[in-house]
Amino acid sequence: MGWFGGVGMFVLMALVLAALVALVVVLARRAPQLPGQSDTARRILDERFARGEIDQEEYERRRDALTRAK
Numbered sequence: 637m638g639w640f641g642g643v644g645m646f647v648l649m650a651l652v653l654a655a656l657v658a659l660v661v662v663l664a665r666r667a668p669q670l671p672g673q674s675d676t677a678r679r680i681l682d683e684r685f686a687r688g689e690i691d692q693e694e695y696e697r698r699r700d701a702l703t704r705a706k
Contacts, residue, residue, distance in 0.1 A: 677702055 681702065685695040 640702070678699070679697065681690075681698055684690050690698070
């Protein structure tokens with residue numbers, strides 16, 4: 637095993653590490669959100685409507701925008 641064997645092993649390990657990092661990134665992006673994260677904006681909107689801070693038209697417009705964003 638000469639000098640090129642050591643460099644080859646280094647390159648192979650770097651490629652394996654890069655593949656693992658790429659796999660983790662892809663899986664993390666595909667993972668569903670934790671429960672409650674997507675409902676936070678809707679809950680705040682519901683509370684603002686219940687307190688009378690926004691009218692029904694504004695509430696429905698924002699609710700529809702949140703639904704489309706999912």
